[in-house]
Amino acid sequence: MKKISKLQRPRFKSIQVQRYLRAMWSAALILGATANAAIAAEAATREKIEQAVGKIANELKQVCPLSDPASQGAFDLCRQAMFDDSLIKQMMLPVVLWGRQRDPNMTLKETPLTQFAPEILAGLYMPLFMFDGKYKVTYNEREKLYLATLGVVFRNRLQPGQFPYPFWHDAAKWNTYENANTMLLWIDPNTSKLRFAQFSIFGEVVPGYPAAKATVPAFDGKWLWTDEHGKTQPAVTLFDGLYRENNPYKQKLDQSYREFAITLRESQCLSCHVPNNPDKMKKLVLLQSPAHASMEIHRVLKSVREKKMPLDEQGIEKTLDPQLEQVLLDKGGAFEKLVDAAREWERTQAPRNQ
Template structure:
């Protein structure tokens, strides 16, 4: 369902107020030496930790990626530094303000477990205060792992050639630090850094995007592999299979409710603050907020940007399947967290123990 250019603003305003975190309008004083020193200290710790967990390696090194992903997801400086919901995306133009930029909302599990591990770091950083935003930039030198298998990316970034090219050429990650919250509020990757990427890579021509955000490989496994729970919960977690089934049931109801017409990576309505629901991990980070919006009849919106409550049958089915998915997710996290600490690092590497705290 496409929105007209004339009416797009009302939908974007709704997304900003209902589904995205509020923007701070109180600038941090650039002359505040204490604040600057605090950000410098945080930046040094983040840069050192990320370089240790995710050092420069061959862009196709699966073991290096797995180790980076495990380290960032568990109890990393990065994950501890993120707000409950962080906006993420590319910096297409440094002249654009954050409000003008198209960004996607993620919880810490998703950003630390699926997106940032696709980059590598050398420990070098800079700190810049951006007065117009009232935020500091912590700029980390980086490079992108463009030679991983397609299932290691959260979705086919190559669905848009410009996006894939910017990922491949990224040379810095920008963490926008809010001194009031003492957390990262926005994270971006950029090609506008002043130094070359920390690891040389060459362009990878991916297969043409076929319109599928998820697919099944030749062995029958769901892909992308990083978006399902096999690699995030302990291998013996009894809820893994149930969670996959619960998400498939939820996805059918989301489709009935027209949620996938908007909340997918190609962002057909051009929302500046996008929420993704097309995979289990993406939906898991947003399920509580989505269910609240459905209960309150604040989503979906029609082509005029006006609240358009679902019919009773569709709404009831969506709430029931959403509640089942949410309940199983909580049980799975609780089960993982209750396992003996010596048993948590199974062969797959990652758990959700820290997420349950």
């Protein structure tokens, strides 16, 4: 090996230093480019979400504007527009969690919420609110989600059968609904889709609302009831307005659910999957009405087949009587087929607002 003279050594070290500096400079350029790319991607995501929320807020103000909270006509127009093909419905994931904001400091993981398909959330719950068109989009570092806040007013003076179930069964829940002034939309930055939605009393009050407090009936423990005209209520949960009157499967759906509901009760499913959430589940699934059950039927039957339902008092899966399990699967399967057929028929029809 050739020896390096003392005169050559400083030059050799200088070359090493230069190579090291070039390597460090290249690494810094790469890191800088990566950081700039991440910043650009984040800015693009934020802009995309802000634009989408802006369009949603504008549409909601047009189809569900501030009006008389008792107006059935305004409610019907809003509900039809929301259910058919609204922008907010398009933004939802196949499963969205919904509920009240009990405390702004409570994380979403800690908050009890109810699981809904887009059709139920857009068709039964969101139309209960009127929108003033105001909105704001921020990034919530704690949840790692974008948060869109929209100004709202609750339709507190509709007839009892227009609510998906008696919200007044719980005084605190009804108070939050009646005095809600904000809707919170939690949006996933990776998909730009809506994952969680909440209503809250912790925002800015819309001037002039609520105009008057509602007088609600006493809750008698019944989630479904018969009114003075002999009609089952809540009417909105009987696919009233969700499906067209001429949908050939609409009438059959009601009878099929009634048969399925008997088996649900016998299997003790309706002792848990009801709005008062007796088991205090963090993610509640509702089955107490035809509309609620229709959007959960696929997951319900899957859970029964996989022996994950029902649960005992300790929350452990328990074995159903084989004969009862088969009846549950048979009745549920018949209901499931009608739900799929009704939805497919609706899908092939022109939007009702045309």
